[in-house]
Amino acid sequence: MEKILSKEKLREWVGKLDGCEVHAPAFADSVWNYAPVQTGGDIDLSHTNTVGSVKAFAFPQREVFFRFEQAKGGAPVLTATVPEPRPTVVFGVRPCDGRGMPRNDKVFSAEFKDPYYWARREKLTLVGLACNEPHSPNCFCQSVGGSPHSEEGLDVLMTDLGDRYHVKAITPKGAEAMERAGDAFNEAGAADQAEVERVHAESRQQPQRPIGDLAAIPEAIKQNFDSPVWAEMAQHCIGCGICTFLCPTCHCFDINDEATGANKGERVRTWDNCQFPDFTMHTSGHNPRHDLGARLRQRVSHKFLYFVENHKTQQCTGCGRCISECPVGIDIVAVLERVGQS
């Protein structure tokens, strides 16, 4: 289904999504981030990319697995807290973030299906917005097999045509969301079709950060496992993990028990990341990835080698966040280039 939505009708569409939670990018505190949209509220799709990625809608930073209560010597009473969220529609998802979701889906399925992730994921509709121009000098979606109008992972793809959006349903979920506001949309004509293609084609021509030979990278990483390059590239890394927290495909987490009172508490999952020193540290103090070089290697290898080995695709969609937001300029593209050379 491909339709045209004039810009002033966007509000009408959102208004029709009652019963859903709607989120869209908003500019606050000097950054774009997803924020809830009040029913009938305005949404501003002039955003670059949000600083936090869309993954948080299925994989929130904190999630309670279950509550427990156990008196001294007594039996534990466990109450699982698998969420039952309302359907959620997220607007303005950039294609790179969209491509992140299927990668996360793989992780949270595999041998074991993660009930918490899927409870949210199944209720999630992602309305994407094609990038007519790169929103940051660090975009490289095309270098990792994506494109500024990639449909992968999205339920709907919108393309800004100046005064109107071209809106394409990609999944039944997406079609359903569009059908809610059937009247608001017009049929897309041949001219619209041509215009979309032109805009898309143009967007593909915009300069992006290049990655030489994507196919050669896994082998290059493998060859360089013991190379000093990693430590060198990580020399100024501060180990903050911003790169991974913001990444649309980083999914590592920690599980902890938090007390909520005497003899009771919650088992909680929180985001964790491979850049933190204790991430892999055993209780004995032994740490298989004991320095920042090893941790940078893990981050890059996970995305460009291990994930490829396990899932036949990169675990990076080229959003460029980890480059732009790194406080000290560590640049995954530059790292790949460097590793490719040595």
Add this chain to the structure above:
Amino acid sequence: MTKKRTGVFVCHCGNNIAATVDVKRLAEEMTDEETVVYSQDYVYMCSDPGQNSVIQAIKDNQLDSVVVSCCSPNLHEKTFRDNAERAGISGFTCEIANIREQCAWVHKNREEATEKAIKISRSAIRRVAHNKALDPIAVPVTRRVMVIGGGIAGIQAALDVANAGLEVILVEKLATIGGHMLQLSETFPTLDCSQCILSPKMVEVSRHPNIKLMTYSEVQDVSGSVGNFRVKVLQKPTYVDPEACKLCDDCVQVCPVVVPNEHDLGLTARRAIHIPFAQAIPASYTLDVDACLGLNPIRCGKCKDVCEAGAINYDMQPRTVFEEVGAIIVATGFDLYGQENLGEYGAGKVEDVLDGLQFERLCSASGATKGHVLRPSDHKVPKEVVFIQCVGSRDPAQHCAYCSKICCMYTAKHARLYKHHVPDGRAYVFYIDIRSGGKGYEEFVQRTMEDDETIYLRGRVSKLHRTRDGKVRVLGTDTLTGQNVEIDADMVVLALAMQPSKGTEQAAKVLKIGRDKDGFLAEAHPKLKPVESVTAGIYLAGAAQGPKDIPETVSQASAAACKVLALLSQDTLSHAPTVAKVRESHCTGCEMCVDACPYQAIRLLNGKAVVNEVLCEGCGTCAGTCVRAAIDVKNVTQLQIHAMISAIMGG
């Protein structure tokens, strides 16, 4: 085992607690606590049967920790800790939950009071869950004492300690002991001769088998701590062997160098080789190497030539001696606030303006004028003498803020001594007010005014200067009459404030003991520990701690001696083990704790803080200061406080 087996004992205290706190419920609810394996209540926990039941319960239930919910720990903490010890577990694993003074007695609502008692008890249980079984710290002691400063304070302290049978090392920086008291003529309030009462004591010191006298010596470094100090003393050479010296004075006769005599405060002169004072102890001459023409027969060598006893040895070298002692008494005394600081009174440059000590020397039979009061400029008998009190003291704006305490008395004494020497002379005293608290002191001042007809003028002297006719013109106001006063005096005596001596300042530095804002040595507590310094094992005596007269000095010296004797009466010192402990892995050596510790108990060793357990009083200021939580007081750790907060907040 890490998890404790705690017993809880709830006391009814008759009806004192039970009336407001539901003690049964309290005892019962405590069994919900993870670590509690036993809980009971009893009508009087501190009674014999009560105590025995605690002991029995500890044994029967293999308890390793105890919480007693009862009255204030100030009352029975010791009782129950002793019980714990008797039952074979460490007393330090017993904690008191105060549910009487801090709960039952101050609340009426039974429900609320019970709730609070539960929280208090629960927090004690959580705390005790992490208490360590500690042993008191035992420190072997060296039963020797060092006294620094050989004034009357040091002499008295040394004799007291030595008479009790302990070995004493008395270190004096000058060539003789005696201090300032040796310079005094007669002493208030009885006007007995200062040297007459002091000399026997000095002799006693020199003969005492337990006293090792080190004159012309200075303490250079101290390490160790209470019970075991190691002191480095530098003994300067006198170039005269006291054993050989016959006190014949031949050397003095030939010495060509003449310098002012400090013992007489410059009122007389002496030679480079000299005896500070006829009755000096040790009885021997000293060669003042700074004044001497050169320790070389080619330069001079006259004294060495003339000494038949062969007592003079130019090759004598400074000696460094290390002494091990268990305690130190600091009695380094005072100096007078320098005249040079007093611009308004001519900064010491006006002739015939003397300070109190100089006047003492004028009056002294052994002094410059052989006991005749003659003014220095022309050796005439002064007929009009003005005494000015509070010079340099009680003047926060320009000089010292404090009251020098003894000046009223010694000025009265000076006026009387003057009148006794020059009965027809006229004595004026300028004063702000008279402070003469002390046995017989007020009477002494009264007598000065009445019997000896001294004219007391209330007011300040604003200025003085020398007149053409060789008088000292004193300009002041009499605040009682409101009139300006102008006196042309033959001599003026300034009652200068006492201030800590240079040696006191230096000793404080070496010993690392604090000084108060005026520079006097700081006592550990202004009321309750007036003779202790802040550093355990170091005590204070005499004018080094604050202005005082001889009786007070002697009392404090004896008090310090008594403290030392009490300390060293044990073979080992026992110190509370609840001291700070550093987590080396977390300490970065930033020294913030070192700066904050009130007891200088922490120092840095290889970049890590190290606590001297003997000095540490366990206040925890360090723990409150360290941002890295790298230091904690044993059994009051941050982990424990955190657990207590949780307990109180229901976590």
Add this chain to the structure above:
Amino acid sequence: MMDNIYLPQVGRIAGIEEETQGARAIKTFKVEFPNGDGFEHACGQCAMLSIFGRGESMISIASSPLVKDYKQFSIMKMGRVTTAFHDAQVGDLIGIRGPYGNHFPMADWKGKDLVFIGGGVGLAPIWPVIQTAVAQSSHYGKITVFYGARTSRDIMYKADFERLRGLADVQLSVDAPEQGWQGYTGFVPANLMDKAPSPDNAIAITCGPPIMIKFVIQNLQKLGFADEQIYTTIENKMKCGIGKCGRCNVGKDYVCVKGPVYSWAELKTLPQEY
């Protein structure tokens, strides 16, 4: 609702055995399933044990799959959860989920000699294999068990070893000379060299401290064992146990899913990240 993989079953501590004492004491726990649920496991698999309020830890199942009434775990006191286990008492109810990880391919070893080489708490993961092999001794050839501890007091499963003696060739060692010690004195790899088991038609299974494993493998190779004949298990920090939390990977493998059992032939191909 789909199966909640994070929700543990309730287990009851049915027995506690003190194995060794000291700073890193080891205790063995028998865990039953009071609610009648439970799970089957294979040799080498692990389970996530939890004490509610303290957290979860991955622990090898130390009992043979042939034992159905309970599962056994030997836990060394290391940190938050393991200390809580050491504080626990018989009758306490705990959390348990699993089984996780792969297992020793015992079916492939039929008819072969088995040489076990363990050190310290490293005996736990291979203990079920030993137990199973001994119970089904007709399936296998000669069974030899090398085990070393620092001192005789540090030897795990002392009573069981006595029972084992008749059924297998038991070679115990302690690191340093000790009064009255009957067995070998010296490190396990040396003892192995000393007794030199034959590699012919044999499988070697080793587990213990990393440094021991390193030398054991070197020595096994010297004795002629091929990489495919050597098995070991590895441990990496784990939180989820199901290949999601992202920390236990060695190269592309999440040890909790693909491991912890590896043949040396496989392990060699993985990067050194354990």
Add this chain to the structure above:
Amino acid sequence: MSNPSQTTATAPTAPQEHEPRIVAFQCKWCTSAGSDLAGVSRIQYPANAVPIQVMCSGMVSPMYVLSAFNKGADGVLVSGCHPGDCHYMKGNFFARRKLYLVQKLLQFIGLESDRFRMSWISAAEGTKYAQVISDFVRDMKALGPQRKLKAKR
């Protein structure tokens, strides 16, 4: 608060009054002794404050204050010896400086400024102890529950 008659008038109809929870860190030598004296003198005050005895106010780490609020305290009191009276001579001076900053910080982020208090109470001031606690409880009642820093669990 300023008009007591009004408070009593509205009291019966008012919903269940909030019972504040206060943690009082008090030094062993002065304030704790002072609170013992209040006990001995049977001076009554509300039961809302639970004492935690510390050796010296100087040992009170800012973490304690924050943690108490995090765990739900409505008010936190730190009390020690008057300046110059510290059993350890100067511990309370360090406390004063440090906790002044803690107070400013809490005020800065918008915690009601009254929720963190410090007092100097000597061993002789049983009455003052009772007064300080009574005032604190009264003020915290007026403020209602502390929700800002309390963990939402």
Add this chain to the structure above:
Amino acid sequence: MVKVEDIQQCAAGLLEKGQVKSVLGFRRGTAGAMAEPCTITEAAEAGTLVWDPTCLNNLALYLVKDRKQQAASKTPDIRPIGIVAKGCDSRAVAVLLQENYFKREEVFVIGVSCEGTGVIDPKKVATLLKGRSPSRVEFDGADGFKLTLRGGEMQVPAREILADRCLECRAASPALNDVVFGEPSGERGYATPFHAAKEALGASETERWAAWEHHFDRCLRCFACRSVCPMCYCPECVVDSTSFVIEPQTSAEEKANRIKWCERSPNTSESAVYHLTRAIHLAGRCVDCGECERVCPVNIPLRLLNTMLEMEAFEMFHYQAGHDLSQASLLSSFRDEDPNSFIR
């Protein structure tokens, strides 16, 4: 004007003469307009050093990192390190020296005076451009900057995008230095000291809490603010779980009993404990380099917390961090006349 050639020559000279083992400085990065930190060890690399208003980082952090590395190394290399330091950075070195973190002779401070310019605040640029990033930022004469964008160039008055700390800076020239480039003058006086903190204090209590609740709530607890702070060099931070210190002698009990002052969950309450703790721990130690605020991915105005305390320290206790090496730290000292009136 600071000539970058001077810095380059100085660095080259130090390396050539072997006076230092490395020089910490700035170079152009690949990641955007901002300069990135670099460590050069060869004189030949000195040419890559840059100095401009995008040299944001406080490089003293890397002195700390090096020190940690050397402490862990079997063959520690304690030769001195050269560091390019702005006024604030040199104050950081001073505090580290005050806290004995290393010795004076272990660092060679190549001071650069900000000379009335300072560095930009990328957040302000982001606000200006609504999230877009410039590809270049340069000085544009006396009082402005030139931004190069995809669509062209843009002139911006300095005060609009200068970092707050630079606007309020009281000591733009590094007082602690071994050599200094640029004029020591240049107090710019764009804003009065502590302007931002004072302004924030102007809001009502309710407004202040509303703001901070929003901030604490957003915090991801990535701890970048702490990781980037040269003063947060603690082996293990008291508040969190990502940096355990475990030594062979660390007992199981110690590990089991680690205090959880706050949970790992990024809740408002837990993040508040973290940030308030950090603020208090930096009282008298924070040198106002603004790094914590800069690196925060969600732009929490952390600097306010620190400068507010800095203001109190200055006004109430006459204390300034990094001013006097021999002085005891703010919280390990006191004066009799410290405020007492807030105590009941």
